[in-house]
Amino acid sequence: MTGWSFELRAAFRETASAAVRAERLALELEREQVPGGGPDGAVVDPDGFRDAVAEGGPDDDPYARVHASALLAAADAAAGRAGAARAALDRADRLLDAVEGARMAGWLETYRWLGEAELRLGRARRAAVFFGRGFDTALLFGQGHVLAPLALGLGRALLDNGETESAAFHSGIAVDAAGRYGYHWLAPAAEAVSLKAARSSKDHPVTTPISIISNREREIAELVGAGYTNQRIAARLGISTKTVETHMSRMFKKLGVNSRAALAHTMGRDSSDHGFHDR
Numbered sequence: 001m002t003g004w005s006f007e008l009r010a011a012f013r014e015t016a017s018a019a020v021r022a023e024r025l026a027l028e029l030e031r032e033q034v035p036g037g038g039p040d041g042a043v044v045d046p047d048g049f050r051d052a053v054a055e056g057g058p059d060d061d062p063y064a065r066v067h068a069s070a071l072l073a074a075a076d077a078a079a080g081r082a083g084a085a086r087a088a089l090d091r092a093d094r095l096l097d098a099v100e101g102a103r104m105a106g107w108l109e110t111y112r113w114l115g116e117a118e119l120r121l122g123r124a125r126r127a128a129v130f131f132g133r134g135f136d137t138a139l140l141f142g143q144g145h146v147l148a149p150l151a152l153g154l155g156r157a158l159l160d161n162g163e164t165e166s167a168a169f170h171s172g173i174a175v176d177a178a179g180r181y182g183y184h185w186l187a188p189a190a191e192a193v194s195l196k197a198a199r200s201s202k203d204h205p206v207t208t209p210i211s212i213i214s215n216r217e218r219e220i221a222e223l224v225g226a227g228y229t230n231q232r233i234a235a236r237l238g239i240s241t242k243t244v245e246t247h248m249s250r251m252f253k254k255l256g257v258n259s260r261a262a263l264a265h266t267m268g269r270d271s272s273d274h275g276f277h278d279r
Contacts, residue, residue: 029074029113063107066095070113077120085117105141108134113148115153124160128256131157133172136259148177152190158256159197166256167196169266213251218267220247225264 065102073088092114104110111134118127131154138147155171158164174190177183213221216237223233234241248263257263 019247024203029078029116062095062099063103063110064227066092066099067107067110067113069095070110070117073117074113074120077117082121085121089114089117089121092127098139102141105137105143108138108143108150109144110134111137111275112149112153115150115157119157119160120152124157128154128157128161128163132256132258136257136262139265140259140261144177144181148174148181148183148186151177152186152193154256155193155197159193161258163252164200168194170256171197174264209230213254217247217251221251221263221267224260225267 017151054159069088069092073085076082076088077086093109093261099107111130115127115130115134119128131150134146134150135154138144138150151170152174155167155169155174158170159167171190171194174188175194178187178190219237220233223236228236230241230244234244237244251263252258255263255266257266
């Protein structure tokens, strides 16, 4: 991808819709993450997109607006404009209250760019929250095409936050998903995060989920993957529902997941029975 000429940029600013501007900004941000790609200046100047967002667009669609705010936050953070990035993040936070739900499955790049902005601002914990929301929603609704960058972002955020075991595991998911869904450029970055996380936790080497959960937790996870409710799991194993909930909470923390769908995928990603599939 090469830089645009001055004339083309000027024409673009005058004629392109907010949606097209958003797409181009996303492509520039994507390229900025490719090793050796390097920005050509477009990430620094979002080509008037900021004005379209400030005026209420694009198209007054709340999902498009929160996505636009996420793009601006990522672009400003990439350009070193911390204040503008924080303002865009604050605006996105307010908008998210009105758009959370099933339709958000079609806007998962929003979570990715919010996470990237937070990482560049040095706020790893907040970044992990955004990447985690996107990761869990991608699993729940079968959005495999965005799974790799979300898993890698989550791995990077967890590593920065000192959660090395979960970082190694999620970066491993990113490697798998990168090969499956065509993000081949992303795999080396994911492998590097996984290796760094493993080196940072020498006393607790991580290879598979089974290596960091108990036998009882593994039994529960397998039943979750089979579609059992907590009540059915309790009856099957002869334990209380409260005990099942306690084990679930511990597994969520150990594996860095926040939903039953993510747990099932995490435990079975190397299995043809439980692996991730597009819908």
